[in-house]
Amino acid sequence: MNLRYALGAVFSGTLMVSGLASAQTVFNTSSWVPPTHTISVAQANWCSELEKESSGRMKCNALPKAVAAPPGTFDAIRDGLADISFTVDGYTPGRFINTQVAEFPFLGDSSVATSVAYQRIYSKYFAPLGEHRGVKVLGVFTHGPGIIFNTKKPVTSAADAASLKFRIGGGNINELSKAMGWNTTLKPAPESFELLSTGVMDGTFFPDESVASFKLSMIRHATTFPGGLYNTSFVFMMNPGKYDALSAEDKAVVDKISGERVARVFGEGWDKVDAVSRDTVQKAQGVQRVQASESFINEVKAKQAALEDRWAAAAEAKGLKNAKAVLAEFRAEIAKLK
Template sequence: MKSRPLFSIALSTTLLASGLASAQTVLSASSWVPPTHTLSVAQKTWCDALEKESSGRMKCDILPKAVAAAPGTFDAVRDGLADISFTVDGYTPGRFINTQVAEFPFLGDSSLPTSLAYQRIYQKHFAPLGEHRGVKVLGVFTHGPGVIFNSKQPVTTAADAAKLKFRIGGGNINELSKLMGFNTTLKPAPESFELLSTGVMDGTFFPDESIVSFRLSMIKHATTFPGGLYNTSFVFMMNPAKYNALSAQDKAVVDKLSGEYAARTFGEGWDKVDAASREVQKTQGVVRVQADPSFIQAVAAKQAELEDRWAAAAAAKGLKDPKAVLAEFREEIKKAK
């Protein structure tokens, strides 16, 4: 038997390598927060798991710059400007209704159980209604409990808060702030440093993590609420055409890493940086106080009105018995702790 010429073996090896390389699926991943932010880190962690679970058949190209500002990210992924990203549902007011269930006050004191519970409620009740139609939802999650931060004075009462100007991120907290009579402006999180450092705003409503992530060294006061003043609904998503083009084997990998896996990845990451930020805040001289009982009661009273509004709007969108879904969500949070 004749041996194959060396040049023939080399050519075959080159062609094989070329075929393997061309078979790899590269997914562009965009983030509108810095690479060190927990959202960016969690997305990269997910991408690393994707590459590992697919034995290298899929990988992410982490883009150096966001393909769109935060409010435009949903449409950017839908239209294929990026294959993977995340966004805040409340950055486009009025567009998403059911997701507001994850933005109410007093839901929980950490991101992980709230995120897992939200993912379960979303999959059971919201996904069939297609509110995120246009993208492939990889997971939903929330940040940690919302806190009132400011650079001016202690805030323990609603009257204290009404004296200051705050940046907020949208969603339920936007409506709640209006009912409470607060002076607030809806702006994406990355704009916070400029708004506060120039004195345009006195403070911001944020989870603990954001004080470090957005370098808010001017913050000196924090006001907490049991279970948080508010929360934020996030969606982690993929371009559907990119997903549909995958092989059945690779779709199975993406599906394995979706749902509660994705919610856990983002939730665990957020809890970790929330805790680290609270330690940094101590060195920064941030004084933490809890809202007084009258403030908490005032928020609860206004929130009851907002829950009624949400239930009516969600029912009009096809959600059956929204108040029961909200109660189920709160029970799921308790189970997930």
């Protein structure tokens, strides 16, 4: 009897271990930037935190290549081609309105500050309006301050910028560039190296990080603006079916490390790589940096004022109340986080 009991106990224990193993949830993650890029690294760091917080019940599997081009990533996550990824809202012009608030000029010089402030505003005002319906939003974030980079000459005025051809990433900077009369083309960030190395484009609008991340060794000039010429709104997301299938305990883990935690993970990574690119990589390749003059800044402000009026009207038409007050609150939140 004792032997039979012991064998039964071993068999039962084996079933329990097997059951635990089969119960582990694996999320397939997709990235359209290199695995060394700060966004890919931040996504991997978030996944490590997910595995730790869930005591191994949940983990991520990084797919070897992106399941979709950057503009198609939102729909790819919605449709379950991958479980977790990120995208730039501005890569699909006209689809997202409220998120443009995080793309305006002069917001701030730190990705952490703008990202956390954006997440707070997003949770309070934008999430209830469901503009990202179709996915489970894990968090929103922004990159560091946007800069004018080029291969040709110092850009010290709006006229200088108008004489060159630039790649841009979409969103408010697309509209601002049109208003300024600049020659810009909307292309995803990973295409920048080819566009610049072949001379199809003379420059690109990017945060500091991108010169190092995309190995843009041909860049020779940078024009900076206090708080950035522009910013970019990103959404970090999960397939909703995958989330809904989780246990209540595991949903709580996902929720715990979402929101501001996402904004900080991605923002801290971006600030770190911005500094490395600016202080090490760009110095080594002789990038000449100039800060925009007051007159240049004022030209941008004059054009941006009309764009903010247009944004406020469009956002209110989609259900946002007192859009200008929301923008003011966003800027105040950034100032508090500096």
